[in-house]
Amino acid sequence: MSDNKKYYYLKLTDDFFDSDKMIILESMQDGYIYSNILLKLYLRSLRNDGKLMFNNRIPFNSTMLAQVTRHSVGDIEKAMEIFQDVRLS
Numbered sequence: 001m002s003d004n005k006k007y008y009y010l011k012l013t014d015d016f017f018d019s020d021k022m023i024i025l026e027s028m029q030d031g032y033i034y035s036n037i038l039l040k041l042y043l044r045s046l047r048n049d050g051k052l053m054f055n056n057r058i059p060f061n062s063t064m065l066a067q068v069t070r071h072s073v074g075d076i077e078k079a080m081e082i083f084q085d086v087r088l089s
Contacts, residue, residue: 008046021086028082033071037079038088040069 016022026035044060045052052060062080066073082088 008043010042010046021088025082025086025088030075030078033075034079034082037069037071037076038083041065044068 013019017026022035025031025038028034041052048056052065054060054064060068062073062076066076069076071079
C-alpha cells in the first residue's frame with residue numbers, strides 16, 4: 001500500500017518547552033491554548049517555507065486561522081499579540 005502523504009519536518013530543540021519563552025507563555029492564563037495554537041501555526045507554516053499562506057497567494061487572516069486551528073478568533077488574535085510581545089513570531 002503506497003503512502004501518498006507529504007511529510008514535513010519541524011526542528012525543535014529538546015528543551016523547547018523548558019525555554020523561558022514557553023514557560024512564560026504556558027504560565028499565562030489560557031497559556032496551554034496559546035501553546036497549542038503556536039504549534040499548529042508552526043506546522044501549518046511548513047507547507048509554505050515558514051509563511052502562513054492560503055494557496056500560496058493569500059495570507060491567512062485571523063478568521064481563517066481560527067477555522068483551520070479550531071480555536072476562536074479572539075483566541076487567535078490574543079495569541080498573535082502575545083507571540084509578538086514574547087518574540088515567538
